[in-house]
Amino acid sequence: MKINPVVEKELKTTMRGWRAPLLISLYLGFLLLVIYLYFLANDQLYTHGLQSFNPRVAINAFNTLAFFQLLLLLFITPILTGGAISSERERQTLDLLLCTSFSTYKVVLGKIFVSIANILLLITASLPIMGIVFMFGGVEISNLILLFFFYIITALMLGSLGVFYSTIFKKTIVSIVMSYLTIGLLTFGTYIIMALFYFFFDGFRTEPKYHELVAFLFANPLFGFGTVIEETASNSSVFGALVILSKGDFAAKIIIKSWMINLGFDVLFSALLIFLSARRLKHVK
Amino acid sequence: MLIINNLVKNYGKFKAVDNLSLEIGKGHIYGFVGANGAGKTTTMKIVAGLLKPTSGSVVVAGMDILKYPESYKNKIGYMPDFFGVYDDLKVPEYMDFYAGVYGIEKSQRAKLTDELLELVNLTEKKDFYVDNLSRGMKQRLCLARSLIHNPELLILDEPASGLDPKARVEMKEVLKELKDLGKTIIISSHILPELAELCTSIGIIEKGKMVVSGTIEEIMQKTSQKRVIRVKVLSELEGAVKILKEQPSIGTVNVHNDYLEADFHGTNENMAEILKTAIKNEIPVVSFTEVDRNIESVFMHLIGGEGNEN
Missing domain, CATH: 3.40.50.300 (P-loop containing nucleotide triphosphate hydrolases)
Incomplete structure (x- = not known):
């Protein structure tokens, strides 16, 4: 099997430098800090015996870690992919690639694959930290698999977005900023648009139905995340509110869940971005 | 290919x-x-x-x-x-x-x-x-x-x-x-x-x-139909250009910093006549030579060098 040379080169050079170990250390350090502060805030660090142990806290710790991992994903992926093409342009290596018969699709897919591989590395490295919550029980392995599947497809969309902007803008920093703006629009912007809509047209009198939530939030990663953690979230916690915003009703039984819709959007949007990125690279002036 | x-x-x-x-x-x-x-x-x-x-x-x-x-x-x-x-x-x-x-x-x-x-x-x-x-x-x-x-x-x-x-x-x-x-x-x-x-x-x-x-x-053959003469003067550059342009055997004149180059289509006698005319008109000629033809000079001549075409 032939490995995409872009993937081979990028993986080699990424792992060779000091940046990869530093990124992994910072990532894990941040997650450790989150879990430490969480247990500290819930008075679970200095307990002795089972009397003061609250299993709900352990399950919520899983949700907290999962949520912060998603936030890190939203934050890190644009940095990993924002320079995918623009850095080639900045160091004058892009022309040397484009004057070959190597397909621009392979260039784009290679860059996205590398970003997903880097995200996978971070997620895998975080497994021992996630494993802490398994000591307390209440979280099943299927919850973890679904969560990782959600992360990977979300990373595909975020990576495609970063590469797309990287083909448009000459400077890496501009493509990173544009990626953040788009992610901001997808996550917080869609909630704001929905809130404004219900404020002006409904005066917040009725609770939005599931199909209405889908109409506004299908592109929002937090909307998808809400049903990924629905089995581990309790109605009274902050994650319960996220579940409600993803289902309309906490107890509702929905077949096509919000994560399926959101990931469906991610796949289609990624395909469009990959197509546009490859076209833009191929297009000679 | x-x-x-x-x-x-x-x-x-x-x-x-x-x-x-x-x-x-x-x-x-x-x-x-x-x-x-x-x-x-x-x-x-x-x-x-x-x-x-x-x-x-x-x-x-x-x-x-x-x-x-x-x-x-x-x-x-x-x-x-x-x-x-x-x-x-x-x-x-x-x-x-x-x-x-x-x-x-x-x-x-x-x-x-x-x-x-x-x-x-x-x-x-x-x-x-x-x-x-x-x-x-x-x-x-x-x-x-x-x-x-x-x-x-x-x-x-x-x-x-x-x-x-x-x-x-x-x-x-x-x-x-x-x-x-x-x-x-x-x-x-x-x-x-x-x-x-x-x-x-x-x-x-x-x-x-x-x-x-x-x-x-x-290329040398194509361009050698035109001989090029180079005239260096102490002063009176404008006067030298005027005299050169009045000669029937002179074509384009290129002015450089302190010398002129002109396309020449005549005989050696014509060339001697041009020098004589310049001296007669009190142009302070320092040198008057035919440019040696190599690829570099052909290039400089064809693109007009760094001077202005007159």
Whole structure:
């Protein structure tokens, strides 16, 4: 099997430098800090015996870690992919690639694959930290698999977005900023648009139905995340509110869940971005 | 091997390449000569598939580059005037990456890399990171990279630019080896004597137009119908121009900083007569000579040198 040379080169050079170990250390350090502060805030660090142990806290710790991992994903992926093409342009290596018969699709897919591989590395490295919550029980392995599947497809969309902007803008920093703006629009912007809509047209009198939530939030990663953690979230916690915003009703039984819709959007949007990125690279002036 | 027909490239109203045509046969080395901004790089980028022509056609090894925009690229090797390298790769890894890009089997890559590094005299730098190579070595590495898929046509845009004299000589030696290997090459350069030594034919381009094209002998013949005289004066430059322009055997007069160059179509007697007239009119002539014809002077004359045409 032939490995995409872009993937081979990028993986080699990424792992060779000091940046990869530093990124992994910072990532894990941040997650450790989150879990430490969480247990500290819930008075679970200095307990002795089972009397003061609250299993709900352990399950919520899983949700907290999962949520912060998603936030890190939203934050890190644009940095990993924002320079995918623009850095080639900045160091004058892009022309040397484009004057070959190597397909621009392979260039784009290679860059996205590398970003997903880097995200996978971070997620895998975080497994021992996630494993802490398994000591307390209440979280099943299927919850973890679904969560990782959600992360990977979300990373595909975020990576495609970063590469797309990287083909448009000459400077890496501009493509990173544009990626953040788009992610901001997808996550917080869609909630704001929905809130404004219900404020002006409904005066917040009725609770939005599931199909209405889908109409506004299908592109929002937090909307998808809400049903990924629905089995581990309790109605009274902050994650319960996220579940409600993803289902309309906490107890509702929905077949096509919000994560399926959101990931469906991610796949289609990624395909469009990959197509546009490859076209833009191929297009000679 | 390469046929360019009526090539035009416009940037808005600016014509970077203006109806340019040329033909390069298999195994020929074609020198592309012109001042900065004459349109050499634009033409080469079009042939390399990095720019789209406004009109005209380019055929490489029988393939129209607009009809076969991807597959024809296997036939060309391109080395731009300015390029970057992946500093964080070692020399063989750099070559391996481009071999992969061209779809060369992994099993063949090491041998191919060794052969090409030997060709460009970089064998002893095999364990180095690309970052640690000198400018000249990077240029030679880029040349090796452009040869990795054994292209039929090599497009080299100013391969010796920015190099010190030693590195230039080394680059010239490599190019001579490529010539001996029978490669078809189109090469642009400012160093005309070097081109004259390497190239089987040259084309002089000015303001996007091909001024003259052919073998060096043909060009010398074409332009030698016009002899050129150079007149250096202490002062009275304007007066000297006036007198020269009044002579029926004088064509175009080019004014340089402290001398004049004029196209001359007459006999030696006519030339003596012009000198006599200048002295009679009290022009302080310091020297009055016929310009020795070499490719550099032909180029300077054809593009009007650094002076103003009168």
